[in-house]
Amino acid sequence: MATIAAAEAAGFRYVVDVDVAESELSLLVSEPGWVTEVDIDLEHVPGS
DSSP: OHHHHHHHHTTOEEEEEEEETTEEEEEEEOOOHHHHOOOOOTTOOTTO
16 A cells, blocks of 8 residues: 555556456556546536
8 A cells, every 4th residue: 555655646546456367456547637627517518
């Protein structure tokens, strides 16, 4: 968990854990701000 915390502090976002043959891996991603700045109002249609 310390490794994931360090990665998150560096700007990565935790996504999912994956079990493979002999290990469990954690997927972390680095995304530009516009990807995570989404309008969560599902009723809002841009441009309407």
